[in-house]
Amino acid sequence: MRQPxxxxxxxxxxxxxxxxxxxxxxxxxxxxxxxxxxxxxxxxDQAAGKCVEGPATIPIIASPDIAEVLGEIAKRYNATRPVVRDHCVTVSVRPSDSKVVLEGLRGTWDTESMGPHPVAWIPQSSLWAAELTTGKPNAVEGSPDSLASSPVVLAMRSEFADNAAGKLAWSDLPGLAKRPNAMADFGLPTWGPLRLAMPVGVAADATVLSAQAIAAGVSRTSGPLTAAQAESRPVADGIKAVLDAAPTTPEGAAAPAAVAISRADPRRGMHAVPITEQQLYLLARTGAVDTSMRAFFPSGATPVADYPVLRLADDKVSAAQSDGVVDFVDFVKMPAQAALLTGLGFRTERAQPSMGNSAVSFPAVRDPLARPEAAASAAITKLVFR
Known part of the structure; x- marks a missing residue:
């Protein structure tokens, strides 16, 4: 037998x-x-960490009211030793007046007087994007992303704000500007005519944005303001009436005007000025304006300073630099950095300022003004800076 x-x-x-x-x-x-x-x-990863393609600097120009905090955030970002497209990138942020930046980008950038050519520009509002792209349609890469926002309000004394609640719209301002006793409509007959400051000096975005709100109200449009509407006679006449009646403002800027309103006798001084909510918040927090000042939201769509990130499409800007801007913006929007912005009174996509003060309460903006067509924005800007 066979064995297994x-x-x-x-x-x-x-x-x-x-x-x-x-x-x-x-x-x-x-x-x-x-x-x-x-x-x-x-x-x-190790190869990327060694910056195979070498270092890359990313100079960014920002509106003066947000440049300082962005500079602090840039230091945090640089401390993470970011690598983009095998480049070790370093972000720097410097402030500059938007009119100066626009002139440089439209023409020849003078590095001696203006510093390095920017990779990105963060003005206070999209009106500057419209100004740039109207003359140079391909000047901006992609669709600008909003980094922060701040609605435009009228800074005024509390007596005026309390009496004007529900009675004052953006579209009312041209008519009120023409009347010698307009303040009587708000129970303030001794204050005389409405003296609404419309600063057109440095950082006059709030003035232009308020003019856009006036134009939208006069045109009775709920959508984006069109070029035809912006160039219409009623809009031109309305904005001209407000500008012609506007008193001279200190330094041609909104913040000094707000300070002057808080200190002057309302029977002789200015009564209101368009200003960003964020600027008025800081003025009140630092005591530059007294507790009598208020942020007033006129009826109608609310104009908003949106701080767009304009990545510049230029042969001086490399792909690594442009992508580095995107990476930096993502970093800015992270909670720790967004908290720095909201702490200064800016609103962000993910967070709102947690506490107001005597002048500003940060209410929800339920009806933001639609961004005008680029040609319409340019037309309104031209009317203001005539």
Missing amino acids: NKHGSGGEGHPLLATVLVVLLVVGLGVAWFQARSRVDRQG
């Missing part, structure tokens, strides 16, 4: 053992593959 093979040789074998061996072999190959892949990934 004790060592399992021959054709019968053990199928379970064979299966286990196959599984172990497959697992072993898989582990080896993942280990090899991991080594390749780490080597790639």
Whole structure:
């Protein structure tokens, strides 16, 4: 009788053992593959960390009211030693007046007087994007992303704000500007005519944005203001009436005007000025204006300073620099950095300022003014800076 093979040789074998061996072999190959892949990934990371393509600087120009905090955020960003497209990138932020930047970008950028050519520009509002792209349609890369926002309000004394609640719309301002006793409509007959400041000096975005709100109100449009509406006679006459009646403002700027309103006798001084909510918040927080001042939201769509990030499409800007701007903006929007912005009174996509003060309460903006067509924005800007 034939004896069984004790060592399992021959054709019968053990199928379970064979299966286990196959599984172990497959697992072993898989582990080896993942280990090899991991080594390749780490080597790639190490190569990137060594800046294979060298360093890249990313100069950004920003509106003066947000440039300082963005500079602090840039220091945080640089401390993370970011690498973009195998370049070690460094972001720098400097302030500049938007009119000066626009002139440089439209013409020849003078590095001696204006510093390095910017990779990105963050003005206070999109009106500057419209100004730039109207003359140079391909000057901006992609669709600008809003970094922060602040609605435009009228800074005024509390007596005026309390009496004007529900009675004053943006579209009312041209008519009120023409009347010698307009303040009587608000129970303030001794204050005389409405003296609404309309500063057109440095950082006059709030003035232009308020003019856009007036134009939208006069045109009775709920959508984006069109070029035809902006260039219409009623809009031109309305904005002209407000500008002609406007008193001279200190330094041609909104903040000094707000300070003057808080200190002057309302029977002789200015009564209101368009200003961003954020600027008025800081003025009240620092005591530059007294507790009598209020942020007033006229009826109608609310204009908003939106701080767009304009990535400049220029042969002086590399792909690594442009992508670096995107990476920096993503960093700015992270909670820790957004908290720096909201702490100064800016609104962001993910967070709002947690506390107001005597002048500003940060109410929800339920009806933001639609961004005008670029040609319409340019037409309104031209009317203001006539």
